[in-house]
Amino acid sequence: MTAPSTTPYPVTPPAGGEPPTPPAGRSRRRRSPVVRVLVVLGVVAALFVGTVVTVVAVAWARASTSTVGAVEFTRPLAVPPLAESRVEDGVRVFELEAREGVADLGASAPTPTLGLNGDHLGPTLRAARGERVRVDVTNALDETTTLHWHGMHLPPAMDGGPHQMVEPGETWSPTWTIDQPAATLWYHPHLHGQTASQVYRGLAGMFLLDDPAAADGPAGDLPHEYGVDDVPLILQDKSFRPDGRLEDSPSFLSPVGTLGDTVLVNGTPGPYLDVTTQRVRLRLLNGSDSRVYDVGLADGSSVQLVGTDGGLLPAPRTVESVRLSPGDRAEVVVTMTPGQRAVLRSFPPDLGVNPLFERFSGGDDTFDLLELRAADELAPSPAVPDALGTDPADVLDEGDAVRTRTFQLSGRSINGRTMDMARVDEVVTTGETEVWEVTGLDDTPHSFHVHDVQFRVLDVAGRPPGPDLAGWQDTVYVEPGHVTRLLVRFDAAEGTTDPTTPYMFHCHLLTHEDQGMMGQLVVVAPGEQAPDRIEVPDGVAHDDGAPGDGRDGHGGGDGHRGGDGHDDAAPGDGTGPRRVDLDGHGH
Numbered sequence: 001m002t003a004p005s006t007t008p009y010p011v012t013p014p015a016g017g018e019p020p021t022p023p024a025g026r027s028r029r030r031r032s033p034v035v036r037v038l039v040v041l042g043v044v045a046a047l048f049v050g051t052v053v054t055v056v057a058v059a060w061a062r063a064s065t066s067t068v069g070a071v072e073f074t075r076p077l078a079v080p081p082l083a084e085s086r087v088e089d090g091v092r093v094f095e096l097e098a099r100e101g102v103a104d105l106g107a108s109a110p111t112p113t114l115g116l117n118g119d120h121l122g123p124t125l126r127a128a129r130g131e132r133v134r135v136d137v138t139n140a141l142d143e144t145t146t147l148h149w150h151g152m153h154l155p156p157a158m159d160g161g162p163h164q165m166v167e168p169g170e171t172w173s174p175t176w177t178i179d180q181p182a183a184t185l186w187y188h189p190h191l192h193g194q195t196a197s198q199v200y201r202g203l204a205g206m207f208l209l210d211d212p213a214a215a216d217g218p219a220g221d222l223p224h225e226y227g228v229d230d231v232p233l234i235l236q237d238k239s240f241r242p243d244g245r246l247e248d249s250p251s252f253l254s255p256v257g258t259l260g261d262t263v264l265v266n267g268t269p270g271p272y273l274d275v276t277t278q279r280v281r282l283r284l285l286n287g288s289d290s291r292v293y294d295v296g297l298a299d300g301s302s303v304q305l306v307g308t309d310g311g312l313l314p315a316p317r318t319v320e321s322v323r324l325s326p327g328d329r330a331e332v333v334v335t336m337t338p339g340q341r342a343v344l345r346s347f348p349p350d351l352g353v354n355p356l357f358e359r360f361s362g363g364d365d366t367f368d369l370l371e372l373r374a375a376d377e378l379a380p381s382p383a384v385p386d387a388l389g390t391d392p393a394d395v396l397d398e399g400d401a402v403r404t405r406t407f408q409l410s411g412r413s414i415n416g417r418t419m420d421m422a423r424v425d426e427v428v429t430t431g432e433t434e435v436w437e438v439t440g441l442d443d444t445p446h447s448f449h450v451h452d453v454q455f456r457v458l459d460v461a462g463r464p465p466g467p468d469l470a471g472w473q474d475t476v477y478v479e480p481g482h483v484t485r486l487l488v489r490f491d492a493a494e495g496t497t498d499p500t501t502p503y504m505f506h507c508h509l510l511t512h513e514d515q516g517m518m519g520q521l522v523v524v525a526p527g528e529q530a531p532d533r534i535e536v537p538d539g540v541a542h543d544d545g546a547p548g549d550g551r552d553g554h555g556g557g558d559g560h561r562g563g564d565g566h567d568d569a570a571p572g573d574g575t576g577p578r579r580v581d582l583d584g585h586g587h
């Protein structure tokens with residue numbers, strides 16, 4: 001393009017000593033480029049600001065989801081089958097095979113999924129306190145995986161964390177003795193960097209523990225017929241692409257991970273449950289990536305909360321709703337009247353973060369989850385017993401605490417560090433009671449999960465825990481800006497002290513976890529020492545580059561520290577997380 005008028009005066013100075021004096025009219029024209037640039041800049045800035053405002057406004061409007069009134073409850077709730085097992089030499093043996101599948105999840109086309117012994121999700125494992133169990137986990141996928149027993153007290157080598165990788169075609173056979181109260185636990189992959197994706201695609205299932213001695217007591221009056229009046233509810237949010245495939249990329253404004261716009265229960269979209277008894281016990285599991293639920297009945301009537309992560313509460317608590325952060329469980333008993341229809345709903349959870357992050361973290365979302373349809377005649381159920389499980393306060397006393405540890409959660413780091421599979425972050429001695437102070441520093445939703453133990457929540461922001469944190473917990477939502485104090489004691493059991501095989505502690509928002517928000521602890525016997533560095537299994541890359549980089553605030557670092565990779569990473573060095581070689585072929 002040519003613009004002759006942009007030459008304000010002749011390039012060649014006129015001959016003679018007189019400096020060039022532009023004519024009066026040129027004075028205006030000489031400034032005009034500046035003015036024009038300013039005008040253009042102003043227009044560009046206005047367009048930019050306008051575009052940003054529009055994009056944020058549209059994103060803001062779209063960030064809130066409500067399915068109230070939009071769910072038709074046309075499909076019977078799928079109840080995961082109880083896993084078959086056999087007893088070999090006194091050991092109860094289960095078999096689980098991770099495989100690819102295709103499932104009707106209510107999308108416009110069948111959805112490619114992952115499942116265990118099936119197309120999507122897995123069967124419910126069930127074992128009793130005192131039993132020796134073994135699970136033969138076969139990986140029929142074309143990617144590495146692990147299987148972690150969330151909430152289970154067991155040796156770290158059997159834990160199924162990032163170190164217990166199962167390569168394609170391999171079978172891993174962890175064995176342990178069930179040594180804890182009756183509880184609703186679950187299993188899911190824990191491959192570092194790939195946990196969110198594998199869980200989202202469908203690798204998850206329930207692991208129910210029974211306590212025969214306790215069942216002979218009052219707790220035996222709780223509804224307990226699996227699939228009839230004792231029903232597992234795995235809550236998972238999903239989004240689908242037009243071709244039916246799962247959409248797993250988070251909103252660019254999401255401070256957390258993937259937030260789906262529909263919630264499936266046990267993989268069923270729009271489910272209903274036929275209720276034939278006066279009371280029904282619902283075992284809720286939040287199996288989602290990042291979504292926090294606040295579950296109650298749509299009409300606001302109350303339910304009886306009888307259990308949390310680690311088992312039964314000391315006594316039932318009447319609540320209108322229960323908050324579940326990812327990984328959390330709760331058991332509630334709903335009392336029905338003949339012919340009643342009741343909708344289980346997730347109300348907007350109070351995440352305690354700023355309004356913008358609240359919105360983009362699902363804090364304004366409402367989901368209708370499940371319709372309970374009571375028959376015209378209901379079989380009578382015993383009243384919910386007044387006494388259920390042990391009170392954590394009767395077992396763990398703050399006066400016994402021998403030390404305080406602090407865990408500061410920020411960005412994708414804990415205490416300034418991101419995950420390093422070769423680093424031992426904490427060494428804990430069995431039998432010692434400790435106070436753990438967990439603080440979220442960055443006004444972003446996080447949670448805190450510890451392997452192997454059930455802990456007592458002492459207080460949150462100085463206040464005693466509410467009903468949903470009054471029992472045993474292995475996962476707790478971390479309210480930003482406040483201290484959540486836990487009382488923790490790792491009890492000894494066969495094989496649990498192992499100074500070179502770590503347990504994990506991490507944010508259970510799975511995308512955060514994958515991005516490095518995880519640390520490692522080893523449990524030792526009194527007087528036993530542990531190294532600062534441990535061997536990592538074959539197949540663990542010593543470099544970054546896995547999906548998720550760039551959102552963890554450490555994406556600029558190459559994370560590669562040379563050498564054998566076992567002599568690096570001083571605490572808090574801020575280098576990137578260690579990543580798993582995703583295909584196991586060492587590219």
Ligand SMILES: [Cu+2]
Pocket residue numbers: 445446447507508509512513517
């Ligand atoms: Cu987090």
